[in-house]
């Protein structure tokens with residue numbers, strides 16, 4: 151292979167670590183903080199080796215207190231640092247909810263631009279790893295619903311590194327949700343050097359002419375699998391949103407206006423999900439292109455179950471294929 | 483003066499590290515039968531723990547948080563409760579909830595990912611296993627407050643770890659308890675580590691017990707690997723909560739100083755953050771041989787009795803494993819059960835959709851992902 155730059159085949163969690171390393175190296179203001187992130191290297195090893203490389207003032211174990219972590223990160227960010235707090239699991243963000251929504255999201259607005267909050271709150275999220283209660287939630291809508299916060303979900307190692315770098319350099323607070331089901335599911339070539347992948351731009355993972363499938367995070371892989379499985383019957387275009395807020399609606403609309411048919415695949419509970427917002431906006435703005443009802447394949451409106459039942463909860467290829475066929479074969 | 487009214491750093495001990503009655507201490511008033519029962523429960527807990535870790539290793543169970551080293555604190559504190567009292571556990575109190583009536587197979591089922599494993603058996607005064615750190619503390623305060631408003635004689639005992647004392651819910655729960663003078667005992671299992679973060683990095687305060695002072699009630703440190711000391715201190719705290727003397731406050735915080743011998747959970751590798759030497763040092767205080775030495779010295783157990791207990795607990799644990807593993811995967815409808823008292827129409831529709839999916843694809847295909 152002839153490439154100018156060196157690269158390594160990394161898993162998503164290794165790419166996160168690589169991204170953090172690069173940003174810590176690039177900018178002295180960047181620091182990593184959270185529960186078990188220093189010597190232990192994070193419970194998923196996303197911060198492994200960073201403490202050794204950057205020391206006590208840059209990679210910091212905090213007391214067990216999410217509100218303390220995010221609240222003090224806000225103070226640091228306003229002061230001029232670039233904190234990257236880790237919350238151990240998305241299910242444990244709630245103690246920091248007030249800080250995130252009442253302050254991180256609003257500091258710029260409240261101070262009329264005088265104070266800002268450039269920080270990235272990272273958290274592993276989503277189900278499928280046979281974890282205990284409250285370790286599997288997909289609650290991205292808590293934050294998509296919050297003006298002032300950006301919400302990013304990578305689905306590949308390459309994107310994870312590049313999106314994380316963009317998030318850390320972004321002038322506004324970003325909630326960076328890492329789908330832990332695919333933390334180690336596959337490897338991808340990731341350049342050693344620093345690079346960014348822009349926030350707010352969806353990726354077309356598979357081009358297709360018949361149906362637009364919109365998804366993000368861990369659902370991207372089963373969505374592509376399903377698209378391949380039905381390839382003889384239907385030509386599916388798969389969009390990976392990557393940034394959930396602000397949403398790249400342009401890419402969604404362009405694809406939909408080409409295919410006239412769409413479905414959204416999300417792991418989160420269906421009611422009040424991002425899928426519903428996408429459907430509503432497509433109907434408002436592109437109704438005349440629409441050739442079939444837009445389907446949603448989503449998590450159920452139930453608590454995420456303990457792991458014996460989690461496979462029934464999570465959308466998988468069969469469900470997605472059903473959804474594709476329903477959309478593709480609908481005739482008015 | 484009660485055993486808990488002392489400086490928060492004057493640790494209560496009844497047994498020496500070797501398991502002898504300290505010359506300055508009184509043994510608790512416990513019948514030989516109760517003492518043997520306490521010892522047996524601790525042995526059972528240790529054996530259960532070893533088997534549970536190995537089940538996880540063999541892929542027969544999910545992530546599991548071991549409790550070895552902490553049996554004395556769990557069992558002796560639960561032994562100090564009266565019938566009507568309640569406990570509010572975290573996720574590590576397998577022995578405490580067993581003492582209060584949960585079966586071992588149910589605990590196994592919970593860690594095998596079955597919802598039924600977290601359904602409190604009828605007539606056991608145990609709140610649910612709580613995963614988010616410290617969140618159960620205000621619940622215990624609230625329940626104790628309600629018991630006071632209703633003028634019952636129930637006391638609420640709430641367990642949590644050293645790490646939990648850093649969460650806002652800890653402070654809010656204890657503050658309310660002080661303000662409303664509720665019959666609650668806050669039992670901190672200070673096992674020195676919150677995953678990889680040592681107790682010294684959790685707070686700049688020299689003890690956790692002293693935090694109670696700021697909320698206006700007693701905080702007491704006890705050797706958490708000395709079951710007799712734990713029993714005495716907890717008993718005194720429970721009695722004070724139920725029936726305070728003139729000038730006494732109802733709530734107490736107990737800091738039970740102990741050590742987690744094993745990993746934080748089966749997903750954790752403690753060799754990354756702590757020395758084996760440290761583990762070995764604490765093993766010298768192991769509550770089980772310590773109580774055994776005392777009981778042998780008092781002539782309460784001998785070789786035969788110990789052997790019989792060992793055989794007995796092996797059998798009880800083996801039976802529990804067999805029972806738990808014999809339970810079928812819960813029906814998928816369980817996903818939708820108990821979300822609301824009455825299932826909303828939208829959930830009924832989603833349940834019907836799941837049934838159609840199962841009919842169309844079969845369970846194997848749906849479970850494949």
Ligand SMILES: Cc1ncc(C[n+]2csc(CCOP(=O)(O)OP(=O)(O)O)c2C)c(N)n1
Nearest residue numbers: 242574613614615643644645646675676677
């Ligand atoms: C609110 C919240 N944050 C983080 C976690 C992840 N977590 C689980 S256990 C644990 C450490 C708990 O330490 P401690 O309170 O000392 O109790 P121990 O586990 O040692 O019994 C952490 C950080 C959680 N369960 N809940």
